[in-house]
Amino acid sequence: MTWSTIYASSHFDLPLASAIVWGTSIGLLAFVVLTFGRMHRRFKLAAKAAAMLSPSHALRAGGLREGEILLSGVVAHADDHDVAVLINVLQEGTEHESSGSYSYRWTEYQREVIVRPFYLELDDGVLVRVLAPSNVEVADALDQKVLLSDTKRKLSAELIPGETLHAQGWLERGALLKPGGETGYRDAEYEWQLVPNRGRMLLSSEPLGAGMAKRARFHRFYGVMALCMLAICHLMFLGYTSRLFASNERATIVHKETIEGRDDDGDPVYSDIVSVQTATLRFDREVSSGDYALVHVGDGIVVRRGVFGLDIGGGGSLHIALGLISIALASFVPILYLIRRRGTRPWFRRQVIHTGPGQLPGK
Numbered sequence: 001m002t003w004s005t006i007y008a009s010s011h012f013d014l015p016l017a018s019a020i021v022w023g024t025s026i027g028l029l030a031f032v033v034l035t036f037g038r039m040h041r042r043f044k045l046a047a048k049a050a051a052m053l054s055p056s057h058a059l060r061a062g063g064l065r066e067g068e069i070l071l072s073g074v075v076a077h078a079d080d081h082d083v084a085v086l087i088n089v090l091q092e093g094t095e096h097e098s099s100g101s102y103s104y105r106w107t108e109y110q111r112e113v114i115v116r117p118f119y120l121e122l123d124d125g126v127l128v129r130v131l132a133p134s135n136v137e138v139a140d141a142l143d144q145k146v147l148l149s150d151t152k153r154k155l156s157a158e159l160i161p162g163e164t165l166h167a168q169g170w171l172e173r174g175a176l177l178k179p180g181g182e183t184g185y186r187d188a189e190y191e192w193q194l195v196p197n198r199g200r201m202l203l204s205s206e207p208l209g210a211g212m213a214k215r216a217r218f219h220r221f222y223g224v225m226a227l228c229m230l231a232i233c234h235l236m237f238l239g240y241t242s243r244l245f246a247s248n249e250r251a252t253i254v255h256k257e258t259i260e261g262r263d264d265d266g267d268p269v270y271s272d273i274v275s276v277q278t279a280t281l282r283f284d285r286e287v288s289s290g291d292y293a294l295v296h297v298g299d300g301i302v303v304r305r306g307v308f309g310l311d312i313g314g315g316g317s318l319h320i321a322l323g324l325i326s327i328a329l330a331s332f333v334p335i336l337y338l339i340r341r342r343g344t345r346p347w348f349r350r351q352v353i354h355t356g357p358g359q360l361p362g363k
Contacts, residue, residue, distance in 0.1 A: 242306030
């Protein structure tokens with residue numbers, strides 16, 4: 001006797017079910033590795049930043065040295081400038097009305113960056129001249145707001161004298177302040193300068209480690225969420241998994257019929273039903289029209305016994321609804337992560353947009 005392999009209606013067969021199960025599992029695991037890797041890197045950078053700012057680190061390092069560095073001190077204007085760093089974010093406002101309810105949106109359309117040389121006074125009184133580039137990143141609050149018109153406004157962040165600042169860049173010797181004596185250049189005094197490191201410089205009014213640790217927790221949250229989604233998916237895959245590792249059993253088609261019914265609109269619908277007899281059990285299953293035409297009364301088919309009972313089909317099959325739900329769950333976390341990752345970046349690394357309920361001021 002030839003033993004046929006047919007599957008219950010609304011079920012993916014073994015190849016497609018396996019592709020969904022392993023595809024969602026591998027995809028979620030890869031996402032977990034990615035987010036946890038980013039989390040680890042940022043926690044490591046946060047710890048490094050905290051260590052570089054500690055007094056014991058400066059003591060061990062023997063003072064300032066040329067190279068990549070993170071400095072902490074107080075802002076002081078240079079003699080010939082009354083600005084250190086000033087960033088103006090220009091926004092345009094729009095309104096939206098729906099059923100009498102208003103909402104507004106302020107969207108950045110231009111950014112002005114004004115940078116001048118300034119000094120960072122360290123705890124030991126040493127002055128470091130900071131030469132910030134035009135693309136400097138300033139982690140400071142946009143706490144100055146000026147309404148230019150009904151639909152335009154300006155937000156500003158400015159480093160002011162006396163403000164505590166953490167600066168990351170490249171430290172090098174600048175102008176010679178005092179020539180060396182008889183012992184040579186080692187007795188000479190130079191002005192220390194902080195310049196961009198590989199074209200970049202970050203100035204922050206809060207410890208850099210705090211921002212990095214916050215970002216690390218963001219990545220950890222979505223990694224844990226992906227693990228939870230993976231666990232939920234595998235709970236839905238239990239029927240597939242249990243039948244996949246079960247042994248084939250033989251059964252016989254003892255009856256088959258097509259049942260006519262009506263849908264909600266009164267139109268006829270047809271269900272192809274086969275009755276299956278095993279050594280100890282008889283049960284009915286609806287199958288697809290293709291599988292229905294494949295078998296006849298008296299034919300042998302393959303069944304498998306899983307933790308949720310016996311079902312037709314060789315290997316693991318998966319209900320279409322469970323497969324589609326698992327794909328949706330596996331896609332939800334990475335998509336939300338990509339959206340939130342961009343939207344939760346610091347303002348100086350993205351377009352500044354503010355939204356809220358109500359009308360624009362002055363309307």
